[in-house]
Amino acid sequence: MRTPLLAMALGLSLAGCLTIGDSGSTPPGDDDDTGSGSGSNNGSNTGSNTGTPSVNVTMDRATVATELGKSEFVTLSFASVGSFTGTVTVAPSLVDGAGAALTAGGLTVTGPTSVAVAANGTASAMYTVTIPTDATATQMTAGLKLDVTSPVENKTFTSAFTIAPIYSVTYAAGLTGNIAMHPMTGLKVSIKKGAKLVLHNADTVTHITHSFGNQHQPDPPAGTTNAGGTYTVDTAQLTGSGPIGCHTHQSATYATVTIVP
Numbered sequence: 001m002r003t004p005l006l007a008m009a010l011g012l013s014l015a016g017c018l019t020i021g022d023s024g025s026t027p028p029g030d031d032d033d034t035g036s037g038s039g040s041n042n043g044s045n046t047g048s049n050t051g052t053p054s055v056n057v058t059m060d061r062a063t064v065a066t067e068l069g070k071s072e073f074v075t076l077s078f079a080s081v082g083s084f085t086g087t088v089t090v091a092p093s094l095v096d097g098a099g100a101a102l103t104a105g106g107l108t109v110t111g112p113t114s115v116a117v118a119a120n121g122t123a124s125a126m127y128t129v130t131i132p133t134d135a136t137a138t139q140m141t142a143g144l145k146l147d148v149t150s151p152v153e154n155k156t157f158t159s160a161f162t163i164a165p166i167y168s169v170t171y172a173a174g175l176t177g178n179i180a181m182h183p184m185t186g187l188k189v190s191i192k193k194g195a196k197l198v199l200h201n202a203d204t205v206t207h208i209t210h211s212f213g214n215q216h217q218p219d220p221p222a223g224t225t226n227a228g229g230t231y232t233v234d235t236a237q238l239t240g241s242g243p244i245g246c247h248t249h250q251s252a253t254y255a256t257v258t259i260v261p
Helices: 002-024 031-048
Strands: 054-059 063-067 071-081 086-095 108-110 114-117 122-130 140-149 154-164 166-171 188-192 196-201 209-211 230-234 241-246 254-260
Touching: 054 086, 054 154, 063 071, 063 166, 071 114, 071 140, 071 154, 086 108, 086 122, 114 122, 122 140
Parallel strands: 063 154, 166 196, 188 254
Antiparallel strands: 054 071, 071 122, 086 114, 086 140, 108 122, 140 154, 196 230, 209 241, 241 254
16 A cells, blocks of 8 residues: 555656746747747847947038138037947147148137047037138138047048138227227237228217328218228238227227238
């Protein structure tokens, strides 16, 4: 009697072990395995769908038309892609039409050489190109070159500058007889011989201009000193240094202009 009972007990025990083992070794095509595989694949795909980490860089001004004595601003914008995070390096420089280093005109550029970009964030960097008043007597071209280096990609941007040989001064609206606020008051400026000095009257009153003592802007109505008028001094006819400015409201509004070769 003991033998049949022992055999029955052993049989039940072996049957339980086989069931657990089969469940753990279910073939790949089994429904249970498909369910668990789907869960793990979805998790990994979610991460890969965000894309390869990189940084998107754009420049706001591809071309710049400007004049003497101006400061122009060009901005780079950075956007993290695929959770990119890191520091982007920028090397600003000035080049001529052939792409070589600019040696004429005395232009300068300033701006940050590194920009931190946070994951999925944005950043910007502004670059200032300063053009001297005596940079040129003829139309000049130059380029602001921005070499951008990141851990994932390198890019180069160039903003093309066209510089007119004009130095402009504006009498602002509401200026009238406010001597201290006249833009020519105490100004000392150098201009290359042949460039133009242009005075714009954006005020609501007349401003009569003297230049170098031998040029006098005609009085209204024959001249252009009325509100909205423009007075142009051709420096090709001038040498040395001399005063230029508005004498309608006392000589305190004069500037000293030096003509350089």
